Amino acid sequence: MTLGFLCLILHAHLPFVKHPETEDSLEGRWLFQAISECYLPLLLALKRLLEDDVPFRVGVSLSPPLLEMLSDPLLKERYKKHLRNQIELSEREVERTSGDPRLQSLARMYRDTFQDLYRHYTETFREDLITPWKELESQGRVELLASAATHGYLPLLLHEKAVRAQVKTGVAAYKKHFGHSPKGFWLPECAYSPEIERALAGEGISSFILETHGVLYATPRPRYGYHAPIVTPNRLLAFGRDPDCSKQVWSAEEGYPGDGAYREFYRDIGYELPIEYLGNALPNGCRVPTGIKYHRVTDRRSKHKELYEPEVARMRAREHAHNFVFWRKKEAEYWSGVLGRAPVMVAPYDAELFGHWWYEGPLWLEFMFRKLAEEPDVVKPITPSEYVMYYPVNQVAQPATSSWGYKGYHEVWLEGSNDWIYRHLHGSQERLISVSASCPNARGLLRRALNQAVRELLLAQSSDWPFIMKTGSVPEYAKSRFTGHIQRLEALLDQIEEGAPDPVFLRQIEESDSVFADLDLAGLFTAVK
Amino acid sequence: MFWFYTGTVIVAALAIGFFFYRRARQIVSEEETFSRTEASFEASEELGTAGPNESHGRDRETHASAPKAASPDEPYRRNLRTDNLSKEVEVAWEAADIIDFPAGAAASPHEAAGLPPTETARPLRVKDAKARYKESPRLVLMARDPSWLYAYWNVAHEKYQEMYKKHLDEWGLSRPVLRLYDVTPGRVREHTDIYLNDEADNWYIRVDRPNHRLYAEIGRAFPDRFLAFARSNEVTMPPGGISMEIAEEWAPLAWETYYSKVGDAAGVSSPMVWGKSEE
Numbered sequence: 001m002t003l004g005f006l007c008l009i010l011h012a013h014l015p016f017v018k019h020p021e022t023e024d025s026l027e028g029r030w031l032f033q034a035i036s037e038c039y040l041p042l043l044l045a046l047k048r049l050l051e052d053d054v055p056f057r058v059g060v061s062l063s064p065p066l067l068e069m070l071s072d073p074l075l076k077e078r079y080k081k082h083l084r085n086q087i088e089l090s091e092r093e094v095e096r097t098s099g100d101p102r103l104q105s106l107a108r109m110y111r112d113t114f115q116d117l118y119r120h121y122t123e124t125f126r127e128d129l130i131t132p133w134k135e136l137e138s139q140g141r142v143e144l145l146a147s148a149a150t151h152g153y154l155p156l157l158l159h160e161k162a163v164r165a166q167v168k169t170g171v172a173a174y175k176k177h178f179g180h181s182p183k184g185f186w187l188p189e190c191a192y193s194p195e196i197e198r199a200l201a202g203e204g205i206s207s208f209i210l211e212t213h214g215v216l217y218a219t220p221r222p223r224y225g226y227h228a229p230i231v232t233p234n235r236l237l238a239f240g241r242d243p244d245c246s247k248q249v250w251s252a253e254e255g256y257p258g259d260g261a262y263r264e265f266y267r268d269i270g271y272e273l274p275i276e277y278l279g280n281a282l283p284n285g286c287r288v289p290t291g292i293k294y295h296r297v298t299d300r301r302s303k304h305k306e307l308y309e310p311e312v313a314r315m316r317a318r319e320h321a322h323n324f325v326f327w328r329k330k331e332a333e334y335w336s337g338v339l340g341r342a343p344v345m346v347a348p349y350d351a352e353l354f355g356h357w358w359y360e361g362p363l364w365l366e367f368m369f370r371k372l373a374e375e376p377d378v379v380k381p382i383t384p385s386e387y388v389m390y391y392p393v394n395q396v397a398q399p400a401t402s403s404w405g406y407k408g409y410h411e412v413w414l415e416g417s418n419d420w421i422y423r424h425l426h427g428s429q430e431r432l433i434s435v436s437a438s439c440p441n442a443r444g445l446l447r448r449a450l451n452q453a454v455r456e457l458l459l460a461q462s463s464d465w466p467f468i469m470k471t472g473s474v475p476e477y478a479k480s481r482f483t484g485h486i487q488r489l490e491a492l493l494d495q496i497e498e499g500a501p502d503p504v505f506l507r508q509i510e511e512s513d514s515v516f517a518d519l520d521l522a523g524l525f526t527a528v529k
Numbered sequence: 530m531f532w533f534y535t536g537t538v539i540v541a542a543l544a545i546g547f548f549f550y551r552r553a554r555q556i557v558s559e560e561e562t563f564s565r566t567e568a569s570f571e572a573s574e575e576l577g578t579a580g581p582n583e584s585h586g587r588d589r590e591t592h593a594s595a596p597k598a599a600s601p602d603e604p605y606r607r608n609l610r611t612d613n614l615s616k617e618v619e620v621a622w623e624a625a626d627i628i629d630f631p632a633g634a635a636a637s638p639h640e641a642a643g644l645p646p647t648e649t650a651r652p653l654r655v656k657d658a659k660a661r662y663k664e665s666p667r668l669v670l671m672a673r674d675p676s677w678l679y680a681y682w683n684v685a686h687e688k689y690q691e692m693y694k695k696h697l698d699e700w701g702l703s704r705p706v707l708r709l710y711d712v713t714p715g716r717v718r719e720h721t722d723i724y725l726n727d728e729a730d731n732w733y734i735r736v737d738r739p740n741h742r743l744y745a746e747i748g749r750a751f752p753d754r755f756l757a758f759a760r761s762n763e764v765t766m767p768p769g770g771i772s773m774e775i776a777e778e779w780a781p782l783a784w785e786t787y788y789s790k791v792g793d794a795a796g797v798s799s800p801m802v803w804g805k806s807e808e
Contacts, residue, residue, distance in 0.1 A: 156671060158762070193672075194765070216788060219772040223779040225788040339782060395779040401672070401767030409674035409767060419731060423681050426669060 004332025005344040005382045005390070006372065007239065008365075009209060011186050012039065012351035013063035013151050015464035015481075016515045020074060024082075024283035027477055031069050032082040035129065036117055036291060038355035039070075041362040043132050044120065049369055050141060056369035057381035060133060060351075061145035061186035064173035065462070068515050070129045071177070083121065086291060087114045089281040093269070093292060096277075102307055103294060109310060110292050130177055137178075143383035146174040146182035146205070150515070152461035153413050155193035155401065158426045161433055162461070165524040167199040169458060172519055183207065183385045188463050190214065190241070190348070191403040191410065197234050207237035207384045209348050210399055213408055215240025217400035227335050227343035229387060230397040238399045239384060244331060245347035248324060252300075256324075257358035260297050261316040263308050265357055267295040293359075317360040321367030328372075328379045344387055345379075348404075417475070418466035424486050425460060428493075432457055435493050436525035442496075448510070449501035450522035453492040455513055458521075460485035488513070668707075668747045668761040675739035675769030680707060681731040682747050684758050692749065692756060699751055706750040707732060712763070713741040722750060739769035 014034055017027045049056050062070075069075050090111035097103040125132055136142040148154060149169035157163050167185075174182045185205040187196075192214055200208065207229065215226045215238055222230050226240030249255055256262075270282060270290035281290050295305035296313065328345060335343035354361030372379060382390075405412035414422070432453055442450050460482055468478035488509055495501045510517070666685035673679050693700060707723040723734060725747075736743065742765050748757035771789060775781065781788075 158669065158671075193767070217768045217771055219768065220774040220776040220779070221772045221781050221784070223776075223781045225781075225784070395776065397776075401765075407674065410671075411673055411677075414671060414673050414679055419679060419681070422669070422671065423683070423731075427667070427683075 002342050002377055002380050002390075003336045004328065004342050004379050005387065006245075006328055006379050007059065007344055007346045007382050007384060007387070008057070009059035009061070009145070009186075009346070009348035009384075010042070010351040010354070011061045011063070011145075011147070011348060012066055013061075013147070013188075014066050014069065014352075015462050016065035016068060016150065016459060016513075018069065018072065018075060018512060018514065020512055024078075024280075026283055026286055026288050027474065028078070029082070029283065029288060031066075031075060032079050033289070033291065034352055034356060035070075035079060035121075036083065036086070036114075037359070038352050038362070039129055040117055040120060040125075041355045042351065042365070043125070043129070045362040045366040046136060046141070047132075049366060050136070050139065052370075054369050054373045055376060055381065056141055056373075057143075057383050057386070058141070059143045059145055059184060059348075059383045060136075061147050061184075062130070062133065062177075063147045063151055063186075063188075064149050064170050065151065065515060067130060067173060067177045072514070076127050080118070080122065080127075083114060083118045085280050087111065087118060089278070089290060090114050090292060092277075106294050106308060106310075107292075114291075134178055143184060143385055144174070144178055144182065145184040145186045145384075146171050147186040148188050149173065150458045150462040151188040151464060152458070153188060153191050153403075153410070153463035153466070154196040154199075155191050155403075156410060156413060156422065157429070157461060158422075159429055159433065160195070160199065161525060162429050162457075163196050164199045164202070165454065165458065165521075166461065167203055167205075168524060169516060169519065169521060171203045171205075173516060176519070184209075184383075189403045189405055189413070191405075191413075191463075192238075192399060193401040194233075194398060197232055197236065200236060201234035205236060207239065209239050209241065209346060209384070211402045211404040211408060212241050212243050214238065214399050214402035217402070218397035219400075220397055222397050223395055224339050224341060224343070226346070227339060228341060228391065229344070229384075229394055230399065231394045233396070233398055237384070237388070237394065239344065239346045239387075241348055241404065242331075242345040244327065245324075245345055246349075248327065249347070249349060249353070256320040256364065257353070257361070258297060258300050259316055259320070260299060261309070261313045262297050263293055263313060263359040264295040264297045264305050265293070265359075267305055268293045313360050314363060317364040318367045321364050322371050324364075324368055325371040325379070329375075332379050341391065344382070346384075412470055413463055413466045415470060417472075418469040421466055421469075421482055424483075428460070428486050428489050429457060431493055432489065433525050435496055436522065439496065440526040442522060442526070445501050445503060445506070446496060446499070447520075447522055449492050449496050449506055450526070451520060452506060452510055452513070453489050453496065454521035454524055455515055456485045456489035456492065456509070459513055459515060460489065485513070666759045668745060668759040670743065670745055670761045670764045672743075672764040672766050673733075675767050676735055676737045678709075678734040678736050678743065678764070678766075679731070680734060680745060680747075680761070682759060683730070684747065688758055692758075696751065696756075703749040703751045705729075705747070706755065707734070707745055707747050708755060708757070709734065709736070709743060709745045711738065711741055711743055713738075713743075716741075722755075724750075736766065739766050741766050 012034075014030050017030060019025060019028060022028065046056070046058070090107060093107040094104060094111055097107045121127060121129075133142060133144060137144050147170050148166040150166070152162075152166040154163050154166060157166065170185075171182060181204055183206045185200055185203075185208045187208050187210070190209060190211045192208075192210055212226050215222060215230055218230055218238075222228070226242060229237040229239045232238050247254065249257070252258055268289040269292045270278065270288050275282065275285050275287070278290070282288060294308055296308045298304060298306045331345060332343060354365060358364075369381065372381060388394075402408055403410060403412075435453075436450060439446060439450070465478040465482040469475045491505070492501070495505075666683055666688060668680065668682040671679045696703065705725040705727055707725055708720050709723060710718065710720045712718055723732065725732060742763060744763040745761045746755075746757040747759050747761075748755055771784075
């Protein structure tokens, strides 16, 4: 008898970063690091599960900017070059560490890993990291969720048209890359307010995921807490995140990734070896992580780090996976008794946690599904849209405004470091809406300019910019990206109003801000509502 | 001839001396102006708003953030307009208009990367962009969480000037005010005034009214009336806890034993935050 359901969701997203004229940069490497450390290892882990016929289920959201970057020919070329540089560096590392057998075995591990990655990327997947996900979906193992166009933080966009533009473009990009309509939708940062829901309903979406209190604080009070989805006034299914699932994996204090046996994220040879030695492993001599890390967490409170032991870490990942399954079983047993209904435990994570921050994450995932399969009827893995097959009738309630950010509301994206962006964003947005309305039948150059203006707005709306301004990792980059897009948008609107777009300027930004290049976006705002 | 040369030199020296004297005077007077502005700014903060600790038991629970420029990099502009306006009006207008992009904000990734812009294309015409939206008067409210509201505004210069001219004699008695209306359905409509200062163009307001529906107007409070420049959008504050409304056919179970404790755990999210806390 099924006692409970585990609905695991991986959300993969990176902001659209493409600078054709800058060969290599810190920000440009985000994508390459994520491919090498997360997307490829995750795909390989799921493929192994498939080969062994393990009945796993995962909801996967690949954000539209990520899809656009993964299919961009220039970025694909650059990724291969990046991997070749990494292989070359790891070969030099094998030589450099020849005096120390323990270190050298780690250097060898990296060399073999990078070579494998290159082979898988070019041969197994033929430089296409989108089709494998599509295949996993057609095999019934993965449900692909759509997401907003550029990860816009929907509740703070103010105009309904802007929210609609994000959702519609996101869905259009999904259809373009996956060839069918989405059922589930990933709300960027799980950010929700009742106003944004109509845009989702208008696109035929049937479910989305919220932070725990998005469901728990719903009106009226939900009978099953977050252990069952609620039906929103627009007849969408809203799932609430299971706090235990997130705490065990996320929490820096008590979560698995902080275990002493796991690889230490911050000790990277990119920060430690001489710049001359690292050479083109660094972009323009700027220190960034190279992905070669020889140490383990050891003790989180101490600076002293021991060498990494891959086999110990692997066994620890297995232990943690079993621990996770143990607690899910307990949770299912308890709640199915109390509620009289098998609880659903919704476990959404940023995909980049698995492999990038938590190097052993993909392994953990693989062990977890294998363990779950040992008792397939106790806790059953499902995807959001499968839930209604088991429980088609659910309670109607209005979910609460919420997000999965710090403190549970919008503060991360609206506070002292980033609140200044909204007057520009809303102002430009309003201007774009009125300028678009004045030329509903634009053709030729004018239409291209309008299309590009919408692209610039979408890029400016990305929640990544205020997030980075707040967390302070590369705030200058985030500021320049945000202001850059607003300035381009304003310049384009001026030119459109004058009826004379500048073709050279237009071509230049069409090339660099090429997100959704083949979608006709102008219609999003020209259409009279 | 000697006297001619000597005379020229003396005249020139005098002229230069006078020039520097004037300049020195000017700088002093400008500094005076600026520090005066700052002083009045502090005073108005004291007068106008209640801090979070002082607000207990008060009917008006507002807390204003320190006023600041929209962009952290942008200093207040010191060179004021030469229009025939009182300093106060000018300062207010300039404050509303300072939201220029930070100087050197890269228009292109080239510049961001410290590279020279490409020569083939015309420069990005950023300077030409008029950012017209800055001219439109607006007041926007954003509900940040169950307790806090964020408000930002632009005030149209013409409107400001118009009002100033019309109410010249009592202008000194008036103050910039954000009037917050509670229009929650089923409740008596009421309002609260938040006293601003002339430099501010955005404000954080502590409202502590989960589920309430609010909107605001920005304007100036005169001794006997309030005159508004702009009206905001309406916002609904998020619920801050478990709903007291219960649907009979879905009567909740087991809440006391478990769910009622859960709300506090909210907000463990992104990997970057996770990574940060490791540092």
